[in-house]
Amino acid sequence: MFNIMIIDDSKVALEITEEILSKEVNAQLNIRKFSCAVEAKNKLLSFQPDLVITDIEMPNTNGYEVIEFIKEISDVPIIAVSGSTLKKNDTATILHVANLIGADFTLTKNDIRSKLSDLVMSIFCKEKDR
Template sequence: MKHVFVVDDEQNIRDILQKYIENEGYKVTLFSDGRQVYEEMLRLKPDLLVIDIMMPHLDGLELCKKIRAVSDVPIIFVSARDGEFDRILGLELGGDDYLTKPFSPRELMVRMKNIFKRLEKSTAVTTLQTLSIRDVTIDLERRYIERDGQEIRFTTKEYELLVFLTKNKGKPYTRDELLEFIWGYEYAGDGRLVDDLVKRIRKKLDQHQSLVELSTIWGYGYRINE
């Protein structure tokens, strides 16, 4: 049974989400603020977290930073702030999705299921166990990326994009095509989400002095060079 953490300081939202998530057959643990979440995450190892950004004591963005230092567990942000900057910042810090309040609980369920389906698909048994591109090796079974024996930590979306482009190395993809692949649905045509994801991947590869080249095709999109 999948285990979902819901972290929100509004009790009515916690209650509504608990009802919907449990009706889908998932286990739910509720938190009214972010202070206890980190320790409980290490102990209970949830499969996904739904985190409100605007919370007292420890806000959702700071909580996400702590979690991302040790785990790539999927995170969906919910927030009353609907500005593009807030959405991009949430995703840049490692969030997998972002919903603006008020939102439909059914839409949240669809996005949660979509994340779980993609994770299951990527970890399904396959004859292809590893991918290699230049000096980087990707272990598909363990979802582990390394260069010269050192792990490069990626968030779920960073990992999915790198694997997708590596499997299709040399082929360019538009931002809309990559949005459809990474999020699995129309994301308001916001190409900046892809740009930001690519920027983060490049930064991590550069930090490990990797030779992998993720190229920009001006006016079109991106590709990984063979």
């Protein structure tokens, strides 16, 4: 059983991400969704996720703060996602900064449907080999 924490202020994005994981990842998953990053941070230690998927652009506490917080207390893998619609370069920059502060992997929201399940499976395979 793998615990996955999904953090995104968009309820639609939370539902889509959960649906993809539930249908396409060949593993038993315990998925917890959070639309509030502050709440997710408060639940992190009690939930003990094996993987965190976090949006970057969120109100109150953004994904960068979430990544920094998690990396201070854990080595859990983090996938940072961004759906910035300003310009393609803006999304690349946002995700590059996420990598610099500790995200292990990045995806644009446009790539979630085509790449998320394979990425999650590869992460879980690596975790099993540790």
